[in-house]
Amino acid sequence: MADVKNGNRHWLEHPATQTFLIPILAVALSFAIGAIFIVIVGQNPFEVYSTLFSQTLGTSYGIGQLLFKTTPLIFAGLSVALCFRAGLFNIGAEGQLQIGAFATALVGMYTMGVPPVIEIPLLILAGMIGGGLWGFIPGYLKAKTGAHEVINTIMLNFVAAALVSYFVTNVYNVPATVHTPPISPTGRLPRFDALFSGFEGSPVNFSILIALLAAVFVWYYIDRTRYGYELRVVGLNPKAAEYGGISVAKNIIVSMTIGGAIAGLVGTNFVMGYKYYFEEGFSIGTGFMGIAVALLGNNNPFGVILAALLFGMLEYGGLVINTMVPKELVSILQAIVIIFVISSNKIFRRILVNFLKKRTLSVND
Amino acid sequence: MISQIFSLAFLAQTIRITVPYSLASLGGVYSERGGVVNIALEGIILNGAFCATVGTYYTGSPLFGVVCGIAGGLLTALIHAVVTIHVKADQIISGIAINLFAVGITKFVLEILFHSSSNSDRIPGLPHIHLGFIENQPDVARLLGNPLVLATILIVVASQFIIFKTRFGLRLRAVGENPEAADTVGISVVLYRYLGVLISGALAGLAGAWLAFDQHSFTDGMSAGRGYIALAAMIVGKWNPMGAAAACLLFGFAESLQIQLQGAGMPTQFIQMIPYVATIIVLAGFIGKAVAPGADGVPYEKEK
Structure with a gap:
């Protein structure tokens, strides 16, 4: 330990070792x-992996697909990471993004003809409110009754799935489909291929910029604001936080709500930027993958972006190599x-x- | 209408749904009583169903298939046990990773063995015991004569006894409630936690085998959230075998009601929510307090 004091740290002790290695x-x-x-399948691993990399990273279409898959993973990863820093385990991103995306589609259906400068922020806000509400519930229950957020978020994932299924199949339904009617044309985010011909055909759209902004927001909020400081103290040591005059209950509710709101932004990618409607089952497991992304990104917003890129690449890569291996x-x-x-x-x-x-x-x- | 719904076939439907829930839920009880949260139940069920299908398909013997289903569950649970008990990694994330792994590996092997990304070839069901009554309702008779139905009832009753009346149960609860104290009196925390997780693997694997035989095939993702419902039932049943089984029966009843109403063209999503909403209400303490074992989810660090 003596060396540490001398500033002569062994490389193994450097935090970056753990973060990156x-x-x-x-x-x-x-x-x-x-x-x-x-x-085992009888294929050559080098061939499969080189196909995986060249078809995802080697063409602009592949990169477009990769970024499209990355976008929801950034939102979900940020949601989980922010809650993690507050000592909370948000397994509910899946439900939060369902409710958020549905709210976006719902508001988009009823606001035809509103100019884009109002419509787009409105739909983004709707997603955040929907997701935020779904994060608030387990946060509130944890703060007020001590009910564990892990179980409640799991349960709320299923409640969310059933709830949107009810509305999509019984209330807002395009016959013979499991999706809602389209949102207002003015609420749509442009696809990159509308501007850069290289992305031709790939669905990546401007929601990825919203995802990057969200990452900057999470970084700033956690590392640069008083609220973020409180959140981290609660995450590290709730008893010390309470003793120091920080309300643990308030921070639990706020963190879960913000986490839910960020997850709720997933709809910007699918609803506003891709299909222009909400579809039942549009996200199978994105919320769960967000846990992996947050973990791999060490709960750091920029780490989350890198991890989401990797997982996005794998998700699209799976489709690319499907002819060789399942x-x-x-x-x-x-x-x-x-x-x-x-x-x-x-x-x-x-x-x-x-x-x-x-x-x-x-x-x- | 009412008599149409609550018929003998309805009872059979309820039992059919309740059996796998109960087995997996009991699995959850063993694991969590020992102090290991087991979200991996979902993946264990899936792997159990897959192994049971493959075992039966290649030997033609459903009995061997049952053994394979249990073995598949045990192996999957073993991963969870090593990662959480030995390495002391996060139990919840381990469970999620195992669930993801199970979805991937079963579909991967399914495509290799059956050249299909959705389902296996047909397998025979379990042989049933001739009961000598209700023979005019062959489906119901076959179900009630299914040896796994009887086995499940026995396992539920036996588990209540094992967990609360035997030395094994006392020790299991001790390592889940207060591992330091258990360690002090010479109970091996590692051993009992391993046993708890492995028993849960065997039971959830058996639940998977039930699903495979009930459907006469494996279909991708066939666990379909049952592991999570089993967890919910365990909580609603307050970590007691009988309580968990009773909650499973309630959930099974709600689900078969939902199936009936769906047939009648009614929206059923709100009935579908019952298990989840019930769990949230119970956890919040509105209907008695559900208290998890003291050291549930906490890795045990032995004092040096």
């Missing part, structure tokens, strides 16, 4: 294990990444502790 190792290891699965290979890869990250955080820390102990002993000698 673990995710990179986890991804590399999962690809290695994935290679075994590919060999596309479910990428779900397996994603699951292995998650397990490695949570395991290696612990194992790495243990190695580090042992290492430091030995070094301290040798210094004392």
Whole structure:
């Protein structure tokens, strides 16, 4: 430990080691294990992986698809990360984004002909309110009754799915479909291919800019504001927070609500930027993937963007390699990444502790 | 109308739905009584269903299929146990990762073995015992004569006894409630937590086998949220085997009511919500307080 004081830190002790090394190792290891699965199918792992990379990163169409898949993952990842920093586990991003996206579509249906400068912010706001409400409920229940947010968010995911299903099939239905009527044309976000011909045919749209703005907001909110400071203190040590005059209950409710609002923005990508209506089952598992993204991004907003890009690439990559290996290979890869990250955080820390102990002993000698 | 709904077929439907819920829910009880949160139930059910299907398909023996289903559940639970008990990683994230893994691996192997991304070939069902009554309703007779129905009832009753009246149960509850104290008196926290998670794997795997035989095939994602309903029932049943089974029966009743009403063309989404809303209400303490085991979800760090 003596060396630390001298500023002569061993590289293993540097926080960046943990932030970058673990995710990179986890991804590399999962690809290695994935290679075994590919060999079992009788394919060449190098060929499959090179196809995966060249078809996603090597063409502007592929990049467009990748960014389209990345956008909802950024929202979901940010939602989970923000709650994590407050010590809360938001497994409810899936439900929050369902309600948010539905709210966006609903308001969009009833506001035909409103000019875009009003319509677009209005629809974004609707998504945030819908998602925020769905985050507020478990936050409120946790703050007031102590009911665990993990269980309540899981339950609310199912309630949200049933609720939107009711409205989509029984109230706002285009016959013979499971989607709503379209939103106002003035509420639509332009696709990139309308401006840059290279993205031709890929659905990436301006909602990704909203996602990047959301990341900057989360960073600023958590790291630069008083509210963010309170949120972090509550996350690190709720008893100390309460003792220091910070209301834990208030922070729980606020964090879950903001987290829900961010998840609710997923509708900007699908509803405002892609299909222009809400469709039942449009997001299967995005909210859950947000947990993986937050984890891999170390709950840092910019880490979330990088992790979302990786997972977005894998999601589109699965479709690209489907002719060679079943596309479910990428779900397996994603699951292995998650397990490695949570395991290696612990194992790495243990190695580090042992290492430091030995070094301290040798210094004392 | 009413008599049409609450018929013998309705009863059979309710039982058919309740059996896998109960088995998985009991699994949750064993795992969480030992202090390990098991969100992986969903994935365990799925892997159990898949292994049962494959085992039956290649041997032609449903009995062997049941063994495979349990083995598949055990293996999946073993991952959860190693990651959460040995490595002491986050139990909830581990569960989510395992659920994702199960969806991926079952579809992956399904495509290799059956060249389909949606379902396996048909498998035979479990042989049933001839009961000698209600033979005029062959479907109902077959269901009630299903050995797994009887087994489930026995497992529920036995679990209540095992958890509250045996030394094993006492120790399991001790490591889930206060692992430090259990450790002090010489109970191996690691051993009992492993046992809790593995028993939950076997039971949820059996639940998966039930689904596969009930449907005579494996279809992708066939666990369809049942693992989460089982968790909900465990909470509503306050971590007691009998309570959990009773909650499963209630949820099974609601679900078969929903199926009936759907047939009549009525919107059923609100009935669908019953298990989830019930769980939220119970957790909030509006109907008695549901208290989880003291060290549920907390990895045990042995003092050095």
